């Protein structure tokens with residue numbers, strides 16, 4: 261038993277973080293440059309989950325949590341699952357099958373989209389004339405598929421768990437980002453002649469953000485190991501990870517805005533980017549209470 | 558990263574399980590400290606004789622010298638088997654002993670550690686005073702140096718098991734006119750020494766388990782100072798790190814059993830059909846799983862680096878608050894049956910009332926949040 265990253269994993273984590281900091285700063289998530297996807301492909305983030313790469317789930321979770329910390333494009337999630345479980349490589353848009361119709365995210369230059377259809381991973385063709393605009397999460401475009409396209413599904417339940425795990429990793433990163441943004445601001449911003457983080461009512465908001473992020477990250481690691489080892493309760497653990505990660509991202513997203521005061525709710529400051537991302541992730545492979553309440557997980 | 562255990566560890570787990578299965582006392586541990594003391598001592602002796610005391614303590618002092626992972630396995634199996642709480646041995650085993658291992662002289666260790674492991678010496682913790690709770694540096698109990706003795710005057714409060722204890726971790730002011738963290742010493746105080754008066758205090762859950770302790774010209778040899786005169790704050794902090802750091806391992810398993818029981822109770826009485834309750838249960842099931850993950854992460858960190866990561870303070874706060882939410886849910890599911898509670902009952906209502914301690918004792922939830930904000934996030938110190 262060892263739930264800490266080993267040296268190779270830590271090196272990969274640091275390298276991912278360094279690259280993101282330099283080339284994909286969080287503040288730019290309000291409008292990602294056109295060429296970003298090509299850069300991500302060149303760096304290998306897109307194809308890293310292909311079977312030939314033989315990357316284990318714990319390592320994947322670590323890397324995706326770092327990518328998620330910088331609000332990386334959400335098509336990385338669908339493309340990663342596609343690379344492992346379908347014949348598509350390269351960019352695959354993210355599909356969200358809702359009650360009304362199918363929403364597509366990050367569909368620019370993609371011919372297919374992948375997402376959960378009922379309980380299974382499925383992929384659809386993207387119409388050429390599909391109209392896109394900005395979504396609530398400003399980093400991604402959204403499009404509505406008007407027709408009911410045929411869905412090609414993958415019947416292996418591990419594929420759905422794979423997506424759920426990676427989304428949870430993105431949420432963990434998002435929760436971390438909000439926590440760090442809040443703590444930095446609470447140290448810098450002065451009122452009453454002292455940093456606002458001196459005031460306990462603010463300090464404790466930040467401490468609770470740290471607790472939520474640590475809880476979610478721990479469960480993410482456990483879930484990744486359980487899925488990797490093919491444990492019989494892997495679905496339970498991945499679901500638990502997703503639920504806690506979503507909550508951490510949402511709650512930290514909101515708390516971060518409160519810590520920032522007026523600037524926190526402007527378009528120009530970054531806190532809303534984390535909250536909006538959390539709202540998007542919340543709908544992807546959502547955690548089902550039924551699985552958490554099962555008699556024997 | 559992996560969540561598997563080695564064949565050797567799995568064999569060890571089986572040994573723990575087999576022994577516990579065959580040896581757990583049929584008798585239920587009494588609630589009051591005075592009634593439980595014989596039970597506690599006898600059970601600790603039985604654990605020692607079978608090699609289950611001090612699993613990761615050094616062999617020189619009666620421990621087994623095994624790994625921390627094996628200690629965790631033992632505690633997991635212990636909780637799973639519903640073995641009795643170690644009760645009055647809590648202070649000696651969980652933080653008195655570990656503090657001595659880290660800070661005491663060879664002589665002090667050789668004398669006290671084996672007695673703690675064998676359940677022969679009961680310890681209590683004399684830190685808090687009427688005027689020094691969260692603000693521990695406000696300690697006023699004084700020890701005047703007289704030849705090779707300390708002459709102690711003052712009082713302590715909330716001292717768990719004081720009225721059944723033989724020894725005390727006593728933190729007091731040994732330097733005249735010193736203030737705050739300076740001039741304090743950590744002393745081994747003989748609870749049977751003349752001049753000590755103990756007034757037991759009853760809790761709202763019914764049992765009499767802690768007490769107020771008065772010192773009236775109590776004489777303790779200077780030799781009983783641990784870690785050097787005037788170094789009491791540093792030694793006390795190591796005690797608190799053990800107190801705050803290790804207790805959660807057993808809680809993690811206990812809580813996982815509790816949530817499973819709560820879910821089946823809610824199913825049985827139909828309350829699971831209330832969406833709000835179902836949602837809370839699902840949430841706590843996920844959180845209990847995460848608590849185990851966090852515990853394992855922390856233990857892995859100890860194995861890898863020799864010390865727990867900074868996130869230990871997060872585990873402690875999270876465990877305490879999750880425990881209280883579980884206890885609240887348990888009484889919610891009981892309904893008006895909670896009104897039948899009487900002192901002496903050992904049930905969910907008792908656990909609920911007693912559980913208020915987990916966000917107060919050993920540093921309140923507010924103080925824990927300060928620690929997380931300041932030490933983990935680097936926010937400015939408020940105190």
Ligand SMILES: Cc1cc2nc3c(=O)[nH]c(=O)nc-3n(C[C@H](O)[C@H](O)[C@H](O)COP(=O)(O)OP(=O)(O)OC[C@H]3O[C@@H](n4cnc5c(N)ncnc54)[C@H](O)[C@@H]3O)c2cc1C
Pocket residue numbers: 460681682683684685687689690691692714715716717718767914917918919920921922923924940
């Ligand atoms: C069951 C139980 C067993 C105990 N056993 C022992 C024992 O064996 N030995 C021992 O030495 N002590 C023991 N204690 C004492 C325990 O450590 C103290 O109760 C605790 O540290 C709080 O101190 P206090 O009770 O004086 O509360 P106070 O410090 O007066 O706190 C009252 C309230 O004010 C809040 N508060 C205080 N300061 C701050 C601040 N700076 N910022 C924000 N909020 C603040 C607290 O969080 C709390 O909500 C025990 C307590 C309990 C409940």
